[in-house]
Amino acid sequence: DSGVTQTPKHLITATGQRVTLRCSPRSGDLSVYWYQQSLDQGLQFLIQYYNGEERAKGNILERFSAQQFPDLHSELNLSSLELGDSALYFCASSPRTGRNEKLFFGSGTQLSVL
Amino acid sequence: TQLLEQSPQFLSIQEGENLTVYCNSSSVFSSLQWYRQEPGEGPVLLVTVVTGGEVKKLKRLTFQFGDARKDSSLHITAAQPGDTGLYLCAGWARGGGGATNKLIFGTGTLLAVQP
Numbered sequence: 033d034s035g036v037t038q039t040p041k042h043l044i045t046a047t048g049q050r051v052t053l054r055c056s057p058r059s060g061d062l063s064v065y066w067y068q069q070s071l072d073q074g075l076q077f078l079i080q081y082y083n084g085e086e087r088a089k090g091n092i093l094e095r096f097s098a099q100q101f102p103d104l105h106s107e108l109n110l111s112s113l114e115l116g117d118s119a120l121y122f123c124a125s126s127p128r129t130g131r132n133e134k135l136f137f138g139s140g141t142q143l144s145v146l
Numbered sequence: 147t148q149l150l151e152q153s154p155q156f157l158s159i160q161e162g163e164n165l166t167v168y169c170n171s172s173s174v175f176s177s178l179q180w181y182r183q184e185p186g187e188g189p190v191l192l193v194t195v196v197t198g199g200e201v202k203k204l205k206r207l208t209f210q211f212g213d214a215r216k217d218s219s220l221h222i223t224a225a226q227p228g229d230t231g232l233y234l235c236a237g238w239a240r241g242g243g244g245a246t247n248k249l250i251f252g253t254g255t256l257l258a259v260q261p
Contacts, residue, residue, distance in 0.1 A: 131176045139187055140187075
């Protein structure tokens with residue numbers, strides 16, 4: 033158990049809908065990272081927050097947004113969903129931010145867009 | 147864009163065999179990490195290599211960071227069925243303003259060790 037909790041574990045929805053994925057980091061970790069994993073794209077970095085502030089952005093679509101709350105949990109919002117958004121979404125956390133940080137990953141949310 | 151290419155993509159071997167997985171890039175990384183991912187789970191960190199030429203051993207696993215810090219390898223000796231999984235290399239890339247805060251993952255190597 034990594035200590036990172038992601039909910040829900042599975043999500044099935046329809047095109048055009050909006051969903052929210054939730055992540056609770058390990059106790060004491062200030063950084064939260066979101067990744068998308070698919071067979072064709074591999075594990076792609078989406079966005080990172082550190083202590084409530086956005087610190088780095090990757091290949092995140094404009095239809096996607098995220099935030100980190102004062103209690104350090106984070107939410108990833110996906111809107112106007114398309115079939116191609118079906119993927120495994122991972123949240124990870126680390127104590128601080130910067131190079132050489134060790135990331136601890138949750139078990140992921142499997143999103144299926146039908 | 148900094149990319150990490152892994153080879154081979156797939157590897158199926160018998161228990162007891164040795165294998166090497168390669169992770170290559172045209173870019174320099176401040177450090178490289180190796181993760182292993184099992185079905186239904188998130189990646190788990192195995193090791194971080196920081197210095198060019200560095201070699202780290204973790205039981206039957208040996209990790210090497212290239213002298214130029216552009217590549218890395220993972221060697222497994224006497225593979226066991228428990229080694230089965232997706233192996234991912236990852237490098238910290240420089241983000242905006244020179245801060246290193248993006249962990250970029252490689253394309254992955256799926257290893258199956260048959261008993």
